[in-house]
Amino acid sequence: MTTPDPRHGALLRRWGRLVARRARAVVVGWLVFIVAGFAVALGALGTPSLFDRLDSGEIVVDGENQQGRDLLAEGGGSGFSTYTQTLTGVDLADPAVATAATVAVRDLTAIEHVESAVNPFVVPEGPTSPQALRFVLDGDPASGGFATVVTFDPDNTAEDEAAATEEVDVVLDTLAAQTGATGDQRGGLRALVDRIIEQVKIDGQRGEGIALPVSFLVMVVVFGGFVAAGFPVLGAVASIAGALASLLGLSYVLDLDASVVNVVTVLGLGLCIDYGLLVVSRFREELRALLRGAPVSETTRDQVMAATASTMDRAGRTVVFSAITVAISLAGLLVLEIPFIRAVSVAGVSVVLIALAVALTLIPALCALGARRLLRKGTESAADVGVFSRLAEVVHRMPWAVIAVVSGLLVVMALPTLRLELTSSGPELLPKGTPERVFYEDFRAGYPLLAGAEVLVVTRAPVAEVEAWASTLGERPGVESVDPVRTLERGVSTVGIQTGDSGTGDASRALVDSLRTDRPPFEAFVVGQASGIVDFRATVAERAWWAVGLVVLATLVLLFLMTGSVVIPVKALVMNVLSLGAALGVTVWIFEDGHLEELLRFTSTGAVENTIPLLVLAFGFGLSMDYEVFLLSRIVELHEQGYDTRTAVTLGLQRSGRIITSAALLMVIVFAGFAAGDLLVMKQMGVALVLAITIDATLVRMLLVPATMSVLGSANWWAPRPLRRLHERWGITE
Template sequence: MTRTPTRRSALYRWGVLTGRRPWAVVTTWLVLVVLSFATALGAVTGEGLFDRLHSGDIVAPGEADRASALLDSAGGGGFTTDTLLVEGVADLADREVARGNAEAVQAIADVDGVASVVNPFVFEEGPRDPAAAPFVTGPADDPDGFATVVTYDDGLGDAELEAARAEVSTQLDEVVSASRATDSQRGSVQALVDAIIGQVGSDMKTGEGLALPVSFAIMVVVFGGFLAAGLPILGAVASIGGALATLFGFAHVIDLDATVVNIVTVLGLGLCIDYGLLVVSRFREEARGVLDGAPADTLTPADVAHITGLTLDRAGRTVIFSAVTVAISLTGLLFFPVVFMRASGAAGVSIVVLALLVGVSLIPALCALSARRLLRRGTEQAPDEGVFSRLATGVQRVPWAVIAVVLALLVTLALPALRLHLTSSGPEMLPKGAPERTFFETFREDYPDLAGADVTYVTTAPEAAVTRWAKGAASELPGLVTDPVVETVGEQGSGTQVRVVELRTGDGGLGDASRDLVDALHEQRPPFAGHIGGQASGLHDFTDVIAERAPYAVLTVVLATFLLLFLMTGSLVVPLKALVMNVVSLGASLGALVWVFQDGHLEGVLGFTSTGGVEASIPILALAFGFGLSMDYEVFLLSRVVELHEQGHPTDEAVRLGLQRSGRIITSAALLMVVVFSGFVLAQVLAVKQTGVALVLAIVIDATLVRMLLVPATMSVLGEWNWWAPRWMKGLHERVGITE
């Protein structure tokens, strides 16, 4: 009844071992998954993954980073502040209001850990004192609101800071009460970060809560049974636990952004479902081939072990190729000296390895345990004619027309990418109406002087030189709405004074005026050394780093992917064609992303407010992850086509049969991945939502237009030229290629 491959590969031998000892494999995974969830959720160390996450600006080496470091060295940065905005005060000149505020402010100043507290009532003439103007809002002759800013000592421990904040919060209540205000808002950068991290965690739960049941329902339809559908889901649950534990480990060695956790966890979830789908489907196919129509109950333990070996000999190889291609695409992120990018790349690669291990160990073991039940609906071979073979036949009749139409559509979709405008949002990450976002919007609008300068120039130059430049050349810089202001923020350990020239454009720090100002400062440097600070400067540094390192990242990813596909196919043409099609496909998804988020289309449908740009990190992440997922489906299809071609089928027939046998898997895998990333689309955090839309678009475009239409059409046109390579490359493939 059994059949043995002509060459017993390592994967075949591992599959046989897994088929003989499935309980050992499953038990090992069960222990690891329980430990993983316990570790990630804090049951082991008392500290969970989400306790160690960060969220903030994406910092690249450059002017802004050096400006921030110089400020920190002089004690001008790194302080923790809480701000209270009191609104709707009937009379700021009322004596009782002034007395109550003075008492509350003094109580705050007496709290251990508080460095300073300022509101209009600490000034000599109260709210009408000219020096108090930045702290007051409303009509000039009758202000009706004010701000109280509390700064804490630098270097406080978490417990000390929390205790100080609790006492301060009580006294801020007294400020509101004494002012007899109609409304008030409180906020801080830390509260904003906590809100973003908390929302990311909530978004992840929502996404996974949607993905798992919907994916299960889809797989029930695909497999025609609950058992077969449940095996990939069990693998996905294992992947979630392993991913969270792995990320918990990463969080101890790098600053891990909350958004990274969402992205790579869901990537692992999607890949595990994809690989589970492929392995379970191939297991049933191999079992039907071995049984050749005999009843499933006749399977012996030796048959099950042999079938598991056959499954991994082919599907296992596809899983490995797929995982390696996805990992290669993510290693491109390691070329960028940005912590966020490198964290995404390193964590992503580790999660891909985890998905690979699940695909070649846990899922086959579960298949072996459930072998007879998996085949109860029949053991006949699947037909070679069906929807996908008919689709391929239709495409092969008019390949040039298909190529022209698909390419025209992809290029049209890609055109908006030419006007990509990057941004780096802060409070705008949260949905409109969120308390933390509302606070910062009010703060910027009503207290612009307290909100800080839009662009800064940080220097240790002598005061006279800095002041002379500020009053002269600096005042002529483009986009300024007020005269430059010079402030001495402190001194370094050496005693050198650190000064800041504050430059205000009135656009929040990321508008065109701030960007033009930063460009002008780069072209017209002051006559003394210093560094340009602010969000626009940080974005300028980020784009410079990306432009500088991108060629190396792209070259490495392209060469490694080409080499892998060559080892798989022995062809020079197929890898080149796959890379070109992926570039066009990703360009189309990026263009659509610009059309949606930068131009503001579909705001109501997707539930977001356009910021006039795309978050700076998203295009790079979307290209890296999208490239990997596109090659994932390329490998799914090519592995079948190459297998059939090696068996002697002509190219057109190999493509038809390959698409027929893999089309359902590719379509189902793509649909499942869309479901998984749709959780991102429903997210409230803007960067997560943009990532989800970008990846959903990339998957849909690739799995439909490219994989189902463009690949069969181009392979039909090229015919046997698909497999061409120079003689020396053919010889190399014969020696080191990965074949049957």
């Protein structure tokens, strides 16, 4: 057996000693950082809070849909700054109703920051005229319902619009009372966006409220004590504070979607718990090895410093490798020209760096300060025989059977991915029964001409030419009806086409394909959710291979520097593909096919949100490599000490198996907070990542990795001679 070269890892060893020597100062510094981070991010110092600077809505990319939306905005038809009231149970033929509605419009337009107000009673010829019917429930004056649409000035600030909305509601209250309405609903796109942002905040608080205490209880069981369990949890709190503060800073240079906050803060929370678990476990192991069974009361300061140095040299190196792999997988998303995805990428990398800083400073400092309490149950080293070593021996005896069964199972689980259908939901993101969703569903059903068509054609062509072309649209696939051509400002006109599927179903998709293939005889843009989905998929298809190539290349290089092998990195990538494919396949089976709706409390839209596959692949790949690094670092360490491959795998699995399964369980708990939320996109993300982590930490790391390493034997460590020389010079070893 060889002795590790003391020159290797000198930097991390020195760092560990420095942290142990200045442990109190490090902890105090982090406590100040935690308080300041939460105060700044939540607006406790009088500055805008992070949640005040978030946005949410349809995720758009460059393409025809966005060009059409820009043209629509030029014509004043974006609809974002509108606020609508719908009344039912009203007699539209009653003169008193007409008077009240007319007075309401006059009072509404007199409010500061209101640009206009319209209902059927201020349209020439009254509510029975063709121009007014779009403001009437079901287009039928006998239906007893009508809408009043208030448009705010487009240059309003959020505060201006909020203040104006309060005054508008007073007028609308009066209108409802004077007309004798039995039903009164109000809403708008801004209100919907605000509700989604609020739901993100609620789901995030709920998820963290579940994750932290449950994780703490699990770690109490894992470590056998409250002190050791508390260290990673304190690190997780620090990561949340740092994540929120960094996101606030990024919000000044990037447009941050509300869902970005939950995604990256929960990632930081999970990584900090994982890294804290690894560092605390390794510190106890190193300190026990130094004490060799001596009473814990005899622990010296030098031994604590030596244990901290060794922990940073070994577990610290693993954490650095892990953080780099996760950061690489997230950085690969920068290649995609999608603002939302790029924001996730930048924010995610920043949070990974915070988790790394916590693991290399706060956690070892806490270990140094609480060294004696960490070993209060004894200083004897753990045995190298246990559940995981016995599992490895079973796998060694029948590796081919394990490879065949596990690989076959993963392929079967991945098959639903072949029929993956993407969507971009709006109100459907909120649970059924949410007032904002109810308003939009009822509004679209009762006022289809006012709510907007599922597919919209936007153009600056002459109106007569547009009308002539629109008269032929009834022959297109998916068309239920065609709205009258609407003229806006600056020569912009629109043709609304109703498909009856809320804009994301098969009819809308078929119509968009038809309109983009057989185009109008004039310049026009096809706009709508289905059109946006087409552009999203095209953008991803165009740039995805660059992202995949960069991530794969960087990962191969990183794992080669760690192992000195070209076989192990390639094998790791293949197994990650199988693992992530299986997780995505089950996600499709659940959310696209509508299984487990009652258990998970969601209503299927018949598709998966378009950002989910990208985020699951990026986050899942990073976390899969995280556990790969945890396991490989132990196996490589043992192999470099002279153990043969089979023994190194057996001992490596025994010494890291408990850490990997515990870390995976804790990460599952963290991401289960997403699954417990109400926002559909967050629920899909949570379930998909829970599946990815569970599959990877059990089927892949515990079975497939030892089985393939057993079959390959010494070939695991093969590399061409030039690369071996390169690794001898530049490789990162123990």
